[in-house]
Amino acid sequence: MTSFLERARADIGTPPIAAVQSGARRFQTHRLTAVAEYEAMDDMRDRARAIRLHTLANLDRYLGQFSDAVVANGGSVFFAADATEANDYITRVATDRGVRRIVKAKSMLTEEIHLNDALERHGLEVIETDLGELIVQLSGDKPSHIIAPVLHKTRFEVGELFRDQMDVPYTDDPEELNAIAREYLRHRFLTADMGISGVNVAVASTGSICLVTNEGNGRLSTTAPRIHVAVMGMERIVPSVGDLGVILEVLARSATGQKLSSYTNILTGPRRPGEPDGPDELHVVIVDNGRSDVLAGSTSEILACIRCGACLNACPVYKVVGGHAYGTTYQGPVGAALTPSLFDLEEWADLPYASTLCGACLEVCPVRIDIPRLLLEQRRRAVDAKVGPMWMKRPLQFYASIATHPRRFRRLLSVGNLFGRLVRSGWITKLPWRGAAWTDTRDLKAPGRSFHARWRRRGT
Amino acid sequence: MRDGDAVERDAFLRRAAAGTFAEAPAADPGALVPEGPPGDLLERFCDELAAAAGAPHRVGTVDGALEVVLDLMQGHHTFMARGNLPVPGLAGRLIHDGYRIVGSDVPRDAGERRRHQLEYESLEVGITAVDGLLAESGSIVVTSGRESPRMASLIPEVHIALATTDQIYWSLSHFFSERADAVTQGSNMVVITGPSRTGDIEQTLTLGVHGPRQLHVIVIG
Amino acid sequence: MAQLFVTCLVDAFAPQVGDAVVDLLEHLDIPVEFPEDQTCCGQPAFNAGFHREARRMAVHTIRVLDATEGPIVVPSGSCADMIIHHIPELVGDDAPLHEAAARVAARTRELTTYLVEDLGVEHTGATGDGTCTVHHSCHGLRNLGIKDQPEHLIDAVDGLERVELEDATECCGFGGLFALEMPDVSAAMLSKKLDAIEATGADTVVGGDISCLMHIAGGLHRRGSTVEARHIAEILDP
Numbered sequence: 001m002t003s004f005l006e007r008a009r010a011d012i013g014t015p016p017i018a019a020v021q022s023g024a025r026r027f028q029t030h031r032l033t034a035v036a037e038y039e040a041m042d043d044m045r046d047r048a049r050a051i052r053l054h055t056l057a058n059l060d061r062y063l064g065q066f067s068d069a070v071v072a073n074g075g076s077v078f079f080a081a082d083a084t085e086a087n088d089y090i091t092r093v094a095t096d097r098g099v100r101r102i103v104k105a106k107s108m109l110t111e112e113i114h115l116n117d118a119l120e121r122h123g124l125e126v127i128e129t130d131l132g133e134l135i136v137q138l139s140g141d142k143p144s145h146i147i148a149p150v151l152h153k154t155r156f157e158v159g160e161l162f163r164d165q166m167d168v169p170y171t172d173d174p175e176e177l178n179a180i181a182r183e184y185l186r187h188r189f190l191t192a193d194m195g196i197s198g199v200n201v202a203v204a205s206t207g208s209i210c211l212v213t214n215e216g217n218g219r220l221s222t223t224a225p226r227i228h229v230a231v232m233g234m235e236r237i238v239p240s241v242g243d244l245g246v247i248l249e250v251l252a253r254s255a256t257g258q259k260l261s262s263y264t265n266i267l268t269g270p271r272r273p274g275e276p277d278g279p280d281e282l283h284v285v286i287v288d289n290g291r292s293d294v295l296a297g298s299t300s301e302i303l304a305c306i307r308c309g310a311c312l313n314a315c316p317v318y319k320v321v322g323g324h325a326y327g328t329t330y331q332g333p334v335g336a337a338l339t340p341s342l343f344d345l346e347e348w349a350d351l352p353y354a355s356t357l358c359g360a361c362l363e364v365c366p367v368r369i370d371i372p373r374l375l376l377e378q379r380r381r382a383v384d385a386k387v388g389p390m391w392m393k394r395p396l397q398f399y400a401s402i403a404t405h406p407r408r409f410r411r412l413l414s415v416g417n418l419f420g421r422l423v424r425s426g427w428i429t430k431l432p433w434r435g436a437a438w439t440d441t442r443d444l445k446a447p448g449r450s451f452h453a454r455w456r457r458r459g460t
Numbered sequence: 461m462r463d464g465d466a467v468e469r470d471a472f473l474r475r476a477a478a479g480t481f482a483e484a485p486a487a488d489p490g491a492l493v494p495e496g497p498p499g500d501l502l503e504r505f506c507d508e509l510a511a512a513a514g515a516p517h518r519v520g521t522v523d524g525a526l527e528v529v530l531d532l533m534q535g536h537h538t539f540m541a542r543g544n545l546p547v548p549g550l551a552g553r554l555i556h557d558g559y560r561i562v563g564s565d566v567p568r569d570a571g572e573r574r575r576h577q578l579e580y581e582s583l584e585v586g587i588t589a590v591d592g593l594l595a596e597s598g599s600i601v602v603t604s605g606r607e608s609p610r611m612a613s614l615i616p617e618v619h620i621a622l623a624t625t626d627q628i629y630w631s632l633s634h635f636f637s638e639r640a641d642a643v644t645q646g647s648n649m650v651v652i653t654g655p656s657r658t659g660d661i662e663q664t665l666t667l668g669v670h671g672p673r674q675l676h677v678i679v680i681g
Numbered sequence: 682m683a684q685l686f687v688t689c690l691v692d693a694f695a696p697q698v699g700d701a702v703v704d705l706l707e708h709l710d711i712p713v714e715f716p717e718d719q720t721c722c723g724q725p726a727f728n729a730g731f732h733r734e735a736r737r738m739a740v741h742t743i744r745v746l747d748a749t750e751g752p753i754v755v756p757s758g759s760c761a762d763m764i765i766h767h768i769p770e771l772v773g774d775d776a777p778l779h780e781a782a783a784r785v786a787a788r789t790r791e792l793t794t795y796l797v798e799d800l801g802v803e804h805t806g807a808t809g810d811g812t813c814t815v816h817h818s819c820h821g822l823r824n825l826g827i828k829d830q831p832e833h834l835i836d837a838v839d840g841l842e843r844v845e846l847e848d849a850t851e852c853c854g855f856g857g858l859f860a861l862e863m864p865d866v867s868a869a870m871l872s873k874k875l876d877a878i879e880a881t882g883a884d885t886v887v888g889g890d891i892s893c894l895m896h897i898a899g900g901l902h903r904r905g906s907t908v909e910a911r912h913i914a915e916i917l918d919p
Binding site (some may be wrong): 019022023027039040043044047050051053056057059060063067073077079081098129130132135148149150151153154155158165167174175180181182185186187189190191192193197206208214215216217219220223224227234239240241243244245246248249256258259260261262264266267268270271272274275276278280286288296299300302303331339351385414432 | 464465468469471472473474475476477478479480481483485486487489490491492493495506508538542556564565566568570572574578580594596599604605608609610611615626629631632633634637640643644646647648649650651652653654655656657658659660661662663664666668670671672678679
């Protein structure tokens with residue numbers, strides 16, 4: 001298992017990361033414009049936070065209410081404790097109903113639970129329909145941003161990919177590439193037996209699910225096929241339609257700077273009697289897969305996240321390493337705060353350390369999640385479990401024993417001064433052991449006579 | 461099929477009760493509905509729709525709307541429309557003028573469904589009514605219903621939406637607060653803001669990915 | 682009268698900053714005391730997740746500072762942030778200590794906040810020359826709202842011109858032990874910051890945190906740049 005640093009090293013300074021960075025900056029700029037134009041933004045964020053926390057504090061009640069409402073609307077609900085249960089259920093529905101072809105709208109949760117693999121193992125054809133996800137699927141790659149999966153790819157790469165995988169003439173013109181994708185997918189949409197989507201926000205009181213997209217693939221995947229399976233993280237819910245409105249006011253503005261995305265789609269049950277089109281079956285699969293552990297623990301606030309991606313765009317670390325460095329479905333600040341609680345702490349203990357705690361994420365989060373505080377808490381958990389950067393323990397213990405004894409501290413300062421005087425130029429250019437991590441790329445001003453010593457000289 | 465099997469549901473919900481949040485309000489905080497600005501909301505709607513790459517059309521009368529539709533149909537051959545439009549007899553008039561109407565009733569049988577929907581590959585124009593116009597974002601609200609197929613605003617390259625001036629609201633939050641009924645009156649309510657789009661390839665905006673490439677909104681009155 | 686909490690990095694690596702703070706305050710008729718038993722607030726250990734070690738240093742800091750009176754002036758946004766926001770929570774399990782920590786937190790002020798908000802200073806009487814650009818250290822910026830204060834004070838320095846730094850509020854990549862734990866990432870972030878600094882044409886980059894400045898200065902020196910990195914106290918010292 002590689003570390004964050006190893007993965008980051010492979011990507012830092014490469015052209016795909018430059019592309020990710022410019023994409024993230026563009027989102028940042030658009031967000032700033034949208035927020036500047038929207039006077040109510042601060043109040044909306046406060047309200048959005050209050051709604052999410054209230055919901056999480058009463059999650060059992062709202063999930064129960066939601067489930068009852070979905071069933072009353074003619075849909076089905078399956079409660080999946082983990083990835084296996086979710087995948088098994090969906091596969092069973094598919095095989096029982098004679099499904100062969102499946103179209104998918106973008107859903108990070110389905111990536112988290114590796115749904116595509118499970119379906120394909122059963123001989124089902126799964127087609128990603130979000131353009132970015134389609135490109136990821138055809139190229140066997142992984143997404144590099146949670147809402148813009150192929151920020152890291154150039155149009156030339158996409159042109160070659162389409163030529164090779166779709167048997168079309170090469171072009172790198174985005175309009176033409178777009179038209180190729182539209183053509184390729186249209187027939188597949190219209191002949192698919194099942195459509196699978198995620199859920200951006202569910203509404204408990206009405207049993208509705210809301211999907212937010214720009215391309216229209218979310219609508220087509222959930223309208224054309226006769227069966228719609230919506231895969232939902234258990235935390236992605238609000239009590240009422242009024243609450244949904246608040247979330248929608250801050251979601252697109254935070255993500256891309258749009259007031260609303262092209263399609264804000266609210267689905268309440270399968271097709272009703274008398275309605276001309278839409279799926280005849282709706283299955284909502286509510287997934288836990290570690291979320292209830294997060295809920296019960298000290299980092300539960302991260303479950304308020306509405307997956308806008310603004311924290312990625314603001315993060316100075318994300319912008320130099322890109323999404324792949326995180327090595328997992330959820331990237332950037334939210335990923336670093338969530339993953340060590342959602343999955344194995346030891347495996348992911350380095351993610352929370354991939355941050356300077358600068359606070360840019362908190363500054364933009366539409367639900368004001370205190371991500372820096374959560375990262376500090378994850379670090380504490382890691383150290384307590386002895387899976388953090390334990391090499392620091394002895395040096396920090398040593399330092400603590402010095403820093404709690406003023407005379408020892410002053411003596412350490414004079415030792416520093418002595419060593420500093422040996423450095424003729426006044427600059428240290430090479431340090432041993434861990435210190436090399438500093439001097440590999442930076443010089444260090446040599447210490448001189450400490451302030452403590454100079455103060456004594458003042459005779460004050 | 462398991463429909464919220466009781467044992468699994470109870471165990472799941474028990475685990476969902478594990479969260480405590482000192483800061484969380486005891487009651488559902490509910491909506492926040494900011495006031496809209498004074499002035500002509502319809503003008504704002506048209507500006508925002510245009511900014512979102514849609515095409516607004518203001519007409520005084522139903523006849524005016526009909527003329528715009530006939531104009532937009534030039535160069536196309538097929539359309540989808542049902543009876544709930546604010547321009548009565550529109551579908552009949554188009555058929556009379558030689559345009560082919562594409563049936564919108566999707567059969568329940570799997571094989572027939574597929575055959576029927578493959579027809580949609582030749583559908584060029586979809587004409588729908590709306591349930592609301594949102595001035596702040598230039599959006600239209602379309603709900604599904606007996607006379608309102610989802611596909612009409614989804615599959616064709618061109619979507620023509622017919623609205624009346626009394627359907628204007630300031631924002632989505634406004635619409636939700638005044639028309640909560642609309643959200644669940646059909647199985648689908650979609651808020652459409654401009655044509656379909658993506659920036660996935662090098663952040664270059666292209667329109668008409670899987671949804672319509674053109675969105676025309678004709679506001680009558 | 683003000684108490685100076687000089688911070689361990691200034692103490693060891695940039696004592697002239699401490700001198701500048703003392704001179705500056707005395708020039709404003711504020712006598713300065715230096716509680717000699719002070720050492721380190723514990724931030725590096727705390728940020729790295731080593732709460733036990735951090736707590737030991739925090740407790741020592743509380744005891745030293747609580748035995749004094751008057752405002753506690755700190756020439757560092759991140760250390761001030763530690764004392765104000767984190768230390769009270771770190772000793773939250775011990776009521777008397779927590780109360781002492783709260784008292785200390787209430788008296789603690791980052792330097793420019795103290796000058797502008799507490800003393801109402803508009804200009805310190807300092808003069809300068811050339812051009813400078815300001816890097817806004819993250820903890821002070823986002824946790825203590827420090828941005829305008831340093832800029833206004835610098836603008837009032839006669840003879841010194843200030844130019845805007847592009848992406849001034851973007852992190853320089855120091856992040857405490859992050860600089861050692863994630864060195865390539867830290868270096869990549871530093872490189873962006875240095876490029877922006879050099880692009881301003883300024884001869885000095887000014888900041889409020891010696892931690893960021895050591896990192897920036899170290900990078901500038903390695904590049905062979907002539908741009909100097911100075912703490913704002915040095916700029917404001919008349």
